[in-house]
Amino acid sequence: MPVTxxxxxxxxxxxxxxxxxxxxxxxxxxxATRQRVLRHAKKLNYQMNWVARSLVTRRTYxxxxxxxxxxxxxxAEIARAIANTxxxxxxxxxxxxxxxxxxxxxxxxxxxxxxxxxxxxxxxxQPSGRAGVFKRVNxxxxxxxxxxxxxxxxxxxxxxxxxxxxxxxxxEHLIARGCxxxxxxxxxxxxxxxxxxxxxxxxxxxxGWQPEENYIINGGHGEDSGYDGxxxxxxxxxxxxxxxxxxxxxxxxxxxAVLEAGLHLPRDIAVVGAGNVHYGAVLSVPLTSIDQGTQxxxxxxxxxxxxxxxxxxxxxxKTILITPKLVERESTRRRT
Amino acid sequence: MPVTxxxxxxxxxxxxxxxxxxxxxxxxxxxATRQRVLRHAKKLNYQMNWVARSLVTRRTYxxxxxxxxxxxxxxAEIARAIANTxxxxxxxxxxxxxxxxxxxxxxxxxxxxxxxxxxxxxxxxQPSGRAGVFKRVNxxxxxxxxxxxxxxxxxxxxxxxxxxxxxxxxxEHLIARGCxxxxxxxxxxxxxxxxxxxxxxxxxxxxGWQPEENYIINGGHGEDSGYDGxxxxxxxxxxxxxxxxxxxxxxxxxxxAVLEAGLHLPRDIAVVGAGNVHYGAVLSVPLTSIDQGTQxxxxxxxxxxxxxxxxxxxxxxKTILITPKLVERESTRRRT
DNA sequence: TACGCGTGGGTTAACGATTATTCAAACGGA
DNA sequence: TCCGTTTGAATAATCGTTAACCCACGCGTA
Numbered sequence: 001m002p003v004t005x006x007x008x009x010x011x012x013x014x015x016x017x018x019x020x021x022x023x024x025x026x027x028x029x030x031x032a033t034r035q036r037v038l039r040h041a042k043k044l045n046y047q048m049n050w051v052a053r054s055l056v057t058r059r060t061y062x063x064x065x066x067x068x069x070x071x072x073x074x075x076a077e078i079a080r081a082i083a084n085t086x087x088x089x090x091x092x093x094x095x096x097x098x099x100x101x102x103x104x105x106x107x108x109x110x111x112x113x114x115x116x117x118x119x120x121x122x123x124x125x126q127p128s129g130r131a132g133v134f135k136r137v138n139x140x141x142x143x144x145x146x147x148x149x150x151x152x153x154x155x156x157x158x159x160x161x162x163x164x165x166x167x168x169x170x171x172e173h174l175i176a177r178g179c180x181x182x183x184x185x186x187x188x189x190x191x192x193x194x195x196x197x198x199x200x201x202x203x204x205x206x207x208g209w210q211p212e213e214n215y216i217i218n219g220g221h222g223e224d225s226g227y228d229g230x231x232x233x234x235x236x237x238x239x240x241x242x243x244x245x246x247x248x249x250x251x252x253x254x255x256x257a258v259l260e261a262g263l264h265l266p267r268d269i270a271v272v273g274a275g276n277v278h279y280g281a282v283l284s285v286p287l288t289s290i291d292q293g294t295q296x297x298x299x300x301x302x303x304x305x306x307x308x309x310x311x312x313x314x315x316x317x318k319t320i321l322i323t324p325k326l327v328e329r330e331s332t333r334r335r336t
Numbered sequence: 337m338p339v340t341x342x343x344x345x346x347x348x349x350x351x352x353x354x355x356x357x358x359x360x361x362x363x364x365x366x367x368a369t370r371q372r373v374l375r376h377a378k379k380l381n382y383q384m385n386w387v388a389r390s391l392v393t394r395r396t397y398x399x400x401x402x403x404x405x406x407x408x409x410x411x412a413e414i415a416r417a418i419a420n421t422x423x424x425x426x427x428x429x430x431x432x433x434x435x436x437x438x439x440x441x442x443x444x445x446x447x448x449x450x451x452x453x454x455x456x457x458x459x460x461x462q463p464s465g466r467a468g469v470f471k472r473v474n475x476x477x478x479x480x481x482x483x484x485x486x487x488x489x490x491x492x493x494x495x496x497x498x499x500x501x502x503x504x505x506x507x508e509h510l511i512a513r514g515c516x517x518x519x520x521x522x523x524x525x526x527x528x529x530x531x532x533x534x535x536x537x538x539x540x541x542x543x544g545w546q547p548e549e550n551y552i553i554n555g556g557h558g559e560d561s562g563y564d565g566x567x568x569x570x571x572x573x574x575x576x577x578x579x580x581x582x583x584x585x586x587x588x589x590x591x592x593a594v595l596e597a598g599l600h601l602p603r604d605i606a607v608v609g610a611g612n613v614h615y616g617a618v619l620s621v622p623l624t625s626i627d628q629g630t631q632x633x634x635x636x637x638x639x640x641x642x643x644x645x646x647x648x649x650x651x652x653x654k655t656i657l658i659t660p661k662l663v664e665r666e667s668t669r670r671r672t
Numbered sequence: 673t674a675c676g677c678g679t680g681g682g683t684t685a686a687c688g689a690t691t692a693t694t695c696a697a698a699c700g701g702a
Numbered sequence: 703t704c705c706g707t708t709t710g711a712a713t714a715a716t717c718g719t720t721a722a723c724c725c726a727c728g729c730g731t732a
Binding site: 004005006016017020021024026048049051052053054055056057 | 717718719720721
């Protein structure tokens with residue numbers, strides 16, 4: 001049975017409140033008593049029961065992290081950044097991975113609330129228009145921050161990559177490297193991909209070119225999809241000499257298709273990805289990619305949440321877009 | 337202000353206890369009252385305050401996960417497996433990543449205990465002989481399970497890879513593929529690496545060969561270390577025609593060195609790694625690797641912990657070694 | 673002498689649930 | 703009719719801490 005303040009108080013013939021005050025460094029306590037309590041607490045190896053404290057202070061010093069898929073490097077890194085950011089303030093993170101299942105997401109969401117988390121950081125996978133799930137959090141006034149994927153119709157804090165900038169940056173890079181005909185493996189039909197595509201379009205237009213639908217190919221978000229997409233791209237005439245990919249796995253699949261076709265990369269076709277996965281550097285052709293600042297997403301989201309938790313009055317929602325950064329490697333290193 | 341049982345009770349003119357009983361499906365309650373309570377609870381959108389419940393039941397339905405480094409794919413996957421395993425039993429996971437810092441590990445460990453977690457899963461980085469940190473958990477009788485790295489001198493539950501088997505499996509595979517002179521990049525001087533090296537030695541001996549110290553090279557656990565190690569290996573005469581690597585990053589570095597030297601892989605030298613990282617398949621030469629059953633480690637550790645939490649009486653420590661599995665890819669696919 | 677105030681600490685009542693105990697009414701059998 | 707059971711629910715105590723008040727003492731001062 002763990003030691004309680006009661007035990008210390010009894011041994012020392014003082015009241016529990018006195019012990020509590022000493023341990024919190026609060027209220028007026030003589031130095032003598034303070035020392036006695038401190039010494040005895042250490043001797044008994046006392047440890048606060050945070051559950052009891054939380055009950056009365058209404059603060060658990062816990063934040064909930066609701067993620068679609070935990071083992072994904074992107075989310076894992078975010079989780080790490082968040083944990084490291086809140087730790088100095090005494091906060092811990094309880095994770096809930098819902099494996100891309102919206103039902104499970106909703107139920108885990110409720111569980112976290114029942115556990116009285118002080119705040120929530122959520123990368124939601126709710127189908128659009130289902131913002132209802134988050135109604136409850138608004139009633140309760142538990143602060144929360146959305147990351148990665150915004151939810152339309154929900155006036156909430158959001159921290160994520162600037163996907164439009166990502167598409168633009170990738171495209172501009174290919175232009176700068178002398179590409180004259182740039183295609184795009186635009187990925188799945190989701191908001192993020194649409195934004196990146198939009199960035200691609202704008203960059204072309206800014207260069208005075210007209211985006212051609214022929215060179216924009218739909219797909220998914222994995223290697224296979226990139227492989228298939230590039231095979232299709234290679235049937236276009238004239239061939240593109242640069243391809244912007246939705247993300248790194250797609251780019252990796254695309255590279256495979258290019259090499260299989262006997263073309264040289266980057267001379268014949270340059271390829272740029274997005275996400276800057278950590279193994280991009282060890283590929284057969286190291287991959288130029290757009291770093292979306294994963295860690296910064298985590299840090300900013302955590303800081304934003306902490307600010308909201310600290311402030312008594314509700315603040316008005318804030319959106320933070322992280323500016324992406326290009327990391328150049330072999331896959332686009334061609335003579336200009 | 338969230339709804340409490342008190343609110344429901346008042347509205348319905350019953351006692352709080354009655355509400356509590358209905359919600360827990362316990363005790364004798366007439367069907368009429370039961371329905372009234374249930375309906376009203378739903379109407380008010382009642383949610384249990386788990387903090388309050390935990391205080392009296394002495395159960396938080398929370399387990400602590402203490403990891404050296406959160407974003408590492410190995411640990412991320414373990415975390416995921418654990419979370420998924422305990423969720424059906426109503427448990428959540430609070431993570432604490434200590435960034436390979438033993439001091440931080442100790443302090444996070446205390447924090448988790450103060451938070452009254454029902455159990456702990458720990459991948460410790462305590463320098464050997466510092467088992468003292470875990471003394472406290474023994475006093476408290478909070479069950480815990482060590483993973484990945486055992487701690488000598490601590491009679492505790494452990495779940496991890498069978499590192500000796502990993503070394504043996506990798507080596508046997510190269511022998512089966514016709515290698516006649518097999519080297520080893522044995523990695524850092526830690527227990528895990530030593531076990532894998534031991535497996536390598538035994539496999540050679542079992543084949544009737546004598547391990548030669550000349551072909552065993554020390555190093556670290558990253559790509560650079562693998563690269564440097566292989567460069568050194570390539571100065572040995574006669575050249576080895578197969579190399580067992582401590583882990584996949586080392587193997588990746590090693591492959592780079594082999595290719596740079598103008599040798600063909602796997603024809604001149606076959607390379608096998610360990611860990612089966614998910615990107616191993618997209619490398620310039622897809623990497624044969626030993627899968628250490630990361631997910632199973634997580635699942636088993638979680639199940640073991642759950643069992644200990646459930647049992648009243650302390651059980652005696654149990655060690656589970658996960659049997660590894662070979663995944664063959666191009667890096668060893670040579671004609672026998 | 674009486675008053676006021678700072679000091680050091682104690683008392684009491686939450687916090688929101690659960691467990692253990694008690695109690696009233698209804699029911700049934702002799 | 704009377705007593706013993708069952709049924710259904712209320713009451714009291716508790717979990718370990720904190721918040722809000724209260725109080726006694728000593729000292730300086732008017």
